[in-house]
Amino acid sequence: MNSTTIKDQVREHYGEHARRALENQSSSCCGSTRAASSCCAPADVIPADLIATKDALPADIVNASLGCGTPLEIAKLQPGETVLDLGSGGGLDCFIASKYVGASGRVIGVDMTPDMLALARQNAEKVGATNVEFRHGELEHLPVEDATVDVIISNCVVNLAPDKDRVFAEALRVLKPGGRVAISDIVTRVPMPDILRANLESWASCVSGALVEKDYLAKMRAAGFVGVEKIAGGENPIEPVYSAKIVARKPGA
Ligand SMILES: C[S@@+](CC[C@H](N)C(=O)[O-])C[C@H]1O[C@@H](n2cnc3c(N)ncnc32)[C@H](O)[C@@H]1O
Numbered sequence: 001m002n003s004t005t006i007k008d009q010v011r012e013h014y015g016e017h018a019r020r021a022l023e024n025q026s027s028s029c030c031g032s033t034r035a036a037s038s039c040c041a042p043a044d045v046i047p048a049d050l051i052a053t054k055d056a057l058p059a060d061i062v063n064a065s066l067g068c069g070t071p072l073e074i075a076k077l078q079p080g081e082t083v084l085d086l087g088s089g090g091g092l093d094c095f096i097a098s099k100y101v102g103a104s105g106r107v108i109g110v111d112m113t114p115d116m117l118a119l120a121r122q123n124a125e126k127v128g129a130t131n132v133e134f135r136h137g138e139l140e141h142l143p144v145e146d147a148t149v150d151v152i153i154s155n156c157v158v159n160l161a162p163d164k165d166r167v168f169a170e171a172l173r174v175l176k177p178g179g180r181v182a183i184s185d186i187v188t189r190v191p192m193p194d195i196l197r198a199n200l201e202s203w204a205s206c207v208s209g210a211l212v213e214k215d216y217l218a219k220m221r222a223a224g225f226v227g228v229e230k231i232a233g234g235e236n237p238i239e240p241v242y243s244a245k246i247v248a249r250k251p252g253a
Contacts, residue, residue, distance in 0.1 A: 003162040006203055007138075010160050011113045013204035014066070014089070018115035021064045021090060022122065053099045057092070061123050064090040067155035068206065068243040069184025072096055074231050076182075080104040081150040084174060086139050086167070087111055087157025091120035091132070097153065098132045107132045108149075110142060140166040144174040152181045156243070159186045159210045160203070168223035177252020181225065187213040187244045189234070213244060226251050 066089050077083060077100035085094050088109025097107045111117055111134065120134045137143035139161050152171050161167045171181060186206045202208040211219070213234060220228045225248035233244030 001162075001198055001200075001203075006160075006162045006200065006209070007112070009200040010204045013201075014113045015115040017064075017066065018090070018113060018119040021060070021119050022115065024060070053096050057095055057127060058123075061090060061092055061095065061127065064119070065092040065155075066090075067093065067184060068186055069155060069233075069245055071153040071155050071182040071184045071245070072100070074182045074245050074247055075151055075153050075180070077101055077105075077151060082148060083107045083151045083153060084142075084144060084149045085109040086142075086152060086154035086171065087160070088120055088134060089116055089155075091123045091129075091134065093153055093155050094120070094132045094134075095123070095127050095129050098129050101131065103131060105131060108144065109134045110137045110139070110144070112136070112138045140170060142170045142174055146173055147176050149174045150176060150179050152179070152183075154181075154183045154185065156185060156206055158183065158216075159206050162209065164211065164216075164219055165223065168220050168225070172224050172250055175250040177250055179252075180249045181220075181247060183246045184243055185216070185246065186210040186241060187216050187233070188241050189213070189237075190240065207241060210241060216244075217246065220246070220248050224251065225249065 072093060077097055079102040081101045082105060083097045083101055088094050088111050091109055094107045094109045109120055117134050117136055124132050135143045140163055152175060158164060158167055188210045191212055192208055196202055196208045199208055217228050228248040231245040231247055234242045
């Protein structure tokens with residue numbers, strides 16, 4: 001299937017979520033092909049030390065999250081750091097990250113869906129986030145300067161990208177030497193059958209674009225990342241599709 005067709009479907013799918021959230025309607029996470037583990041964060045995956053920060057945010061922003069985990073749990077953000085969120089959606093992870101990096105740090109969210117950006121910017125105003133900005137762009141062509149980011153986070157997005165090699169190459173480009181990556185994403189135990197790969201709705205629901213875990217990690221290593229490691233996910237052997245937490249870093253200082 002052609003990349004443009006996939007991206008158009010993904011943009012339409014998340015645009016619809018964003019428009020519903022902008023109209024203050026409830027927006028269920030995924031389409032009818034939702035798998036056992038797909039693009040929704042069950043409430044209990046928010047770790048205890050993030051709960052206070054999350055609870056301080058308006059419920060509609062928290063509830064509009066479309067993630068599949070909590071990359072912030074493994075990102076170990078420090079005051080003053082520059083954080084980039086790949087596929088920032090309504091901005092929840094950016095707003096939580098902004099509390100960790102403080103006024104001396106900053107957070108950049110990138111998303112390719114215009115209505116998601118409108119939602120995220122509206123949410124930023126609502127929470128008074130002054131160290132967060134949202135940029136329009138694709139993960140495959142990040143609107144970010146070379147070697148300017150300390151930490152990349154991403155929550156349930158890379159699986160949606162048709163060209164994951166390009167996404168990882170771009171992530172490496174924008175990180176400072178020694179910069180780190182903390183990702184929550186959907187991966188699989190066995191390759192997706194072709195019939196599912198060709199299903200656009202299932203692709204947009206974070207299922208069909210998912211890679212086998214070891215292939216995902218291999219692509220990160222091939223892009224040049226070191227310390228690539230799955231920290232959690234896939235513990236239940238009967239779950240064919242699951243959310244994994246992955247860390248890595250760019251070689252250097
Ligand atoms: C499943 S949602 C997750 C949003 C957010 N990370 C969260 O946890 O709520 C996927 C988001 O990634 C964006 N997205 C998907 N593919 C993208 C790409 N290739 N480039 C930029 N954004 C993308 C979509 O527009 C959508 O907002």
